[in-house]
Amino acid sequence: ALAQTSASTEEIAAPVPDAAAPVTSSYGASTANTELNVISLPALKEPFKEAVPEAGYVFVTGAKGDEWTLRENRRAMEDFRIVTHRLTGVSADQLDLSVEILGQRMPFPFFVAPMGAHQMTHEEGEVATARGAGMAGALYCSSGASNRTLEEIAQATTGPKWFQLYFNQDEAVTKSLLRRAKDAGYSAIVLTADALGPGTPDRFRAMGMPFRSDMSFGNHDPAKGGSGDFFAQKVDLTPDDIRMIKDETGLPVIVKGILRAEDVDPIISGGADAIQVSNHGGRQIDGVPGAISVLPLVVRAVDGRVPVIMDSGIRRGIDVIRALAMGADCVAVGRPVMYGLGVGGAPGVKSVLEALAAELRSDMLLTGARSVAELDPSYISVTGPSAEMQEG
Numbered sequence: 001a002l003a004q005t006s007a008s009t010e011e012i013a014a015p016v017p018d019a020a021a022p023v024t025s026s027y028g029a030s031t032a033n034t035e036l037n038v039i040s041l042p043a044l045k046e047p048f049k050e051a052v053p054e055a056g057y058v059f060v061t062g063a064k065g066d067e068w069t070l071r072e073n074r075r076a077m078e079d080f081r082i083v084t085h086r087l088t089g090v091s092a093d094q095l096d097l098s099v100e101i102l103g104q105r106m107p108f109p110f111f112v113a114p115m116g117a118h119q120m121t122h123e124e125g126e127v128a129t130a131r132g133a134g135m136a137g138a139l140y141c142s143s144g145a146s147n148r149t150l151e152e153i154a155q156a157t158t159g160p161k162w163f164q165l166y167f168n169q170d171e172a173v174t175k176s177l178l179r180r181a182k183d184a185g186y187s188a189i190v191l192t193a194d195a196l197g198p199g200t201p202d203r204f205r206a207m208g209m210p211f212r213s214d215m216s217f218g219n220h221d222p223a224k225g226g227s228g229d230f231f232a233q234k235v236d237l238t239p240d241d242i243r244m245i246k247d248e249t250g251l252p253v254i255v256k257g258i259l260r261a262e263d264v265d266p267i268i269s270g271g272a273d274a275i276q277v278s279n280h281g282g283r284q285i286d287g288v289p290g291a292i293s294v295l296p297l298v299v300r301a302v303d304g305r306v307p308v309i310m311d312s313g314i315r316r317g318i319d320v321i322r323a324l325a326m327g328a329d330c331v332a333v334g335r336p337v338m339y340g341l342g343v344g345g346a347p348g349v350k351s352v353l354e355a356l357a358a359e360l361r362s363d364m365l366l367t368g369a370r371s372v373a374e375l376d377p378s379y380i381s382v383t384g385p386s387a388e389m390q391e392g
């Protein structure tokens, strides 16, 4: 039996098995544990709405202010038109989708973006998401705002893992998080530079900010070896903070949330090992450009010194091609992974990642490039507002 939704037939791509819906907690997050027939990542949004509490749906899908940046992340993708090659002799068995970033080999050029508060969506929280990522062989980036502890999450995945840091005002708290991340086997630290705290979509605020009452920030839970207050984030970050993370852990540092070419030099001089172009999925400040629009400007400023990662708006195989051709070394996938979690739990996450890999594989074959390394700007014609930004 399939759950009924109010969406049109075209929008309902993936059936929601009955197993996706049971409600066992007072909050009512999903307990689903099933593989999904993913027709496309965007088409999972409606089943996600059916499978999770309204608060979780609004928190995940919403964005800041008028949500212009959220929409612009998708619209701007259309400015990047793919210029295909023909008769290149590429066959499926020759196609190489693997990449290596910061010493980490990945089977495909995308990974799970750091996202917090997964128990707003699924009872198991990040443990299920990380397990699903591992099942697909994908790198999992664990959010500093996870409900489960970084240690529980590290144990849940069989794949590579990075830890995303929300730098705390209390240096002892930050250093303790970093030490724990290193001890748990995370191989890089992602410093988020573009956030003041949780996303606060207007629709979520209108509901009274209904975070679940039993929600904990696992990494700060004193009962689980944590300390400090998640909300006491240090906002006045400088490049010196990068050095502290490196000194403390000896791990590579990725700075996430960069949208401007001028920011690149001080960040690389500060010791960053990679730059992540992102507008946080439009959740922190509205009105900033689509991430794909500014990617070429940042790539030019980086000039090959460190890898460039991009997220915000990745939904399709062709989006991955667009970003890689414009100079990203890999991309991160955000909200669609949460859709998979809500609708299918760990196997649902695996299904989402495998569906994107399958889509990318066929899109690559039709693009004519043999490998991710072969993609370059010649595969893209930049049009519209994004083209104007490259000139200015």
Ligand SMILES: Cc1cc2nc3c(=O)[nH]c(=O)nc-3n(C[C@H](O)[C@H](O)[C@H](O)COP(=O)(O)O)c2cc1C
Binding pocket: 059, 060, 061, 073, 113, 114, 115, 116, 117, 143, 144, 145, 146, 164, 192, 256, 278, 279, 280, 281, 282, 283, 311, 312, 313, 314, 333, 334, 335, 336
């Ligand atoms: C529910 C949710 C929670 C998020 N939490 C974090 C977080 O804890 N740390 C972080 O750096 N980014 C966080 N992000 C931003 C993502 O890492 C990523 O930048 C964003 O989801 C990209 O936009 P997209 O999902 O629309 O592609 C979060 C995003 C969502 C949707």
Ligand SMILES: CCCCCCC(=O)C(=O)O
Binding pocket: 115, 116, 117, 145, 195, 197, 198, 199, 200, 211, 280, 283
């Ligand atoms: C209350 C938990 C917040 C977790 C996610 C924080 C964040 O970065 C976001 O965009 O939201």
